[in-house]
Amino acid sequence: MGVRERKARDRQEMRDIILKSAYHLFLEKGFADVSIRNVAEAIEYSPATIYLYFKDKNEIIHALHSQGFGLLNKHFQPLYKIADPFERLREMGKAYIRFAIKNAEMYKLLFVRSEPMDHLAGCEDKNWEEGDSAFNALSQTIEQCKQKGYFKKFDTHQFSMMVWSFTHGLCALRLSGHLGRVKEEREGKRKLDQIMNETLETFIHTLEKLKQ
Template identity: 50%
Template sequence: MGVAERKERHKEELKKEILMAAKELFMEKGYEATSIRNIAEKIEYSPATVYLYYKDKDEIMHALHQEGFKMLVAYFGTLNTIPEPFGRLIAMGRAYIQFAMENPEMYELIFVMKDPIDHVASCADDSWDEGDRAYDVLFQTVVECQKSGDFQGFEPHGLSFTIWSTMHGLCSLRISGHLGHVAEASKVKPDVDSLMTYTFETFTGVLEKIR
């Protein structure tokens, strides 16, 4: 490996360290309470080093959003093997839950925290490519369902947002611990994983009824 390649590898590794440190601090302290100096101290570098790669916290947050949505789209990668659009839609819901459960901090950062949305918008040019791509996978699947005869009479964006908001609510309740509290308080006493599975299956049953 040449000198230039080693420098490029070091640069990419350091950028990853900065992002991971920033993510941890944003989750622990909140966006506003975290400074570039805090991030630099966590990776044991000077603030000037962080500024070599990111001009400010907004840019760091934007980079984290890019990474998070790329991860989510990767979870959708196997959906193309499912030819029937309604089956693909249900599989997408399972993939979305899997992403949230396996990456709870990233999920909270890109979908729950208020500050990131404002700052991501300030960094984006005219569009939010990563977020748009993730939503487009859902929207195009709903459109394909309608072309196949399902969900007739529903406005596709409205239906897409209804599906997404339901899945988001379920995942957010699970990650926050609120779903666990419901499970504990329930007279039936289902464990939280069973309650989540049951809720998802109930929702897919509703979609089945209205298709």
């Protein structure tokens, strides 16, 4: 009797429907403006029904959070083919920024909002595989750069933190609207995407000078 299995399958299916609908609404209306009632209406169920499949709104957010990291890792995958580690590092920066701009709401969910991290702090024993996976990709690339003569005197972990901090900072300033407020941009001299590329290139350029 596979009735238990079918029920488990049905349950997972329902969870997926809710998540998919919630994600679409996030993309449409932005993260802050989606309510449980919106999701319920979209899937043509009562709001209370959602609470049969998710403990609360945070659990939905966290589920999307996990999916988002999967998406980010997918964006990174093609870059692992790049043999030269420094070139790969540059392309990782570009890919990271592309991801942040193309999936703005998702990026905020992954790296700006603190709710998912708080939720994660609750279950402390559990490792944060998705996050570590992305960070390890960076660390490994930097380690390989070191073997090619870059950043020789620097600690790999600290250097990775620094690179991540810069890249995230650039994306965060862009998504929060602060980048569009700097004088030069306000005067319309440059487009936002151009500023981001130039700033990334400036950063990469400083790293380039750290060879041997």
